[in-house]
Amino acid sequence: MTFHCKNYDINKDKCKKLKGECVPGRKACVLEGRVAVSEELEEKIRKLDNRLSRKTEIG
Numbered sequence: 001m002t003f004h005c006k007n008y009d010i011n012k013d014k015c016k017k018l019k020g021e022c023v024p025g026r027k028a029c030v031l032e033g034r035v036a037v038s039e040e041l042e043e044k045i046r047k048l049d050n051r052l053s054r055k056t057e058i059g
């Protein structure tokens, strides 16, 4: 299955909506809670969430 998201900027390889890395299913992604993600992707989302929450605590 392939998926094209209108928020994905192919030239910058970034999510325009979230102004960062495209990780399908991440927090605030249009797919959040709507798709089942692989364990690998789940781990990537968890690491991204940790990175973002650390940034919030610092900044």
Ligand code: SF4
Pocket: 005, 006, 007, 008, 009, 014, 015, 016, 017, 018, 021, 022, 023, 024, 025, 026, 028, 029, 030, 031
């Ligand atoms: S993170 Fe989600 S909303 Fe953003 S481009 Fe990727 S699939 Fe689309």
